[in-house]
Amino acid sequence: MTGNPHQDDRDGRGRYLRTLERAERDAYAAKLRAQHWTYQQIADHLGIDKAGAIRAVRNALRDACLGPAKELVEMEAARLEAMYDEVLDILQADHVMVSHGRVVYDAEGNPLPDYDIKLRAVDRALRARESFRKLFGLDQPTKVDATVHEVTQQDLELQEMLREAKARTELEERQILDGPTEA
Template identity: 45%
Template sequence: MNDGEETTAQAEPAPASGPARDARGHFITTIDHDQRAAAAARLRADNPKMTYQQIADAVGYSNKGDAWRAVQKCREAVIKSAGAELVAAEAQQLDDLFVSALEVLERDHVVVSHGKVMLGDDGQPLIDDGPKLAAIREMRQIRESYRKLYGLDQPTQVSVSGAVRYEVVGVDPEDLT
């Protein structure tokens, strides 16, 4: 009977020309799929009046929906890539600011009053901690910017519990019934 053969045919992996799937049957993207999606996106970009069915026919998709999904996939990849580049550029600027603040922190600063270096009882210049403290504050703010940039801060959750009790003053409860 054919029933046994059909069961074995379903257990075999998909042929090489079919869509690639993992052990759970989920679609796996391959370089071929990505190249076809890129070709579909290029066609759409170069020929905006071209329909998705025409793109599907030109690239080899079975229907216009597959062509549309391929173009959307490419759009999302471009946006994601641009977003990653922006985050990297912002992170580099924060790195530069952090290094500058660290240089200020590592230097010794002397107290200057009315254009003159103030000396202690021992004749040595007095050390001014103000610039170091300002550098520490700036470094803390830069670290906060890092956390925001990478989304490390979790939103604050507020838990409200309890009950509300209403009391009417000046009214006899017996009159209410």
């Protein structure tokens, strides 16, 4: 093999592919680190550079957290889905308006529907879906259009000169309008 020894570990876009061999090497690097090996000792032992040893240990830690984290996300998603289903049941049910413990009827004797309950259910459904989207990162990030202007010492001095010139001009205009003053 010539050139980069890990060039086969990259996809067509140059990004690293996670291979079983690399995951096993990373886990071994983490095991050595847990045995108080330095990153340089790990690097020398594995035939990689020190930065690669640090990355290997970090990747192993990330991999170790993925399983429980995935379970947690799945559990939270299941809870949100259950809440959403409950809200849909409320939304699809017929609700009648009640006042002072009694059903309210229209002029023809029919119970009046209570739309407030349905509107609150819609609000809760939207909130559950919003939580679901946040959990999985489905919303588009907010775009911010910001322009930064650097203010230099010259800019500050120029502003001060302009303020002074404006003040002198206003004073001269007042003197012209008010006429000469007698001393």
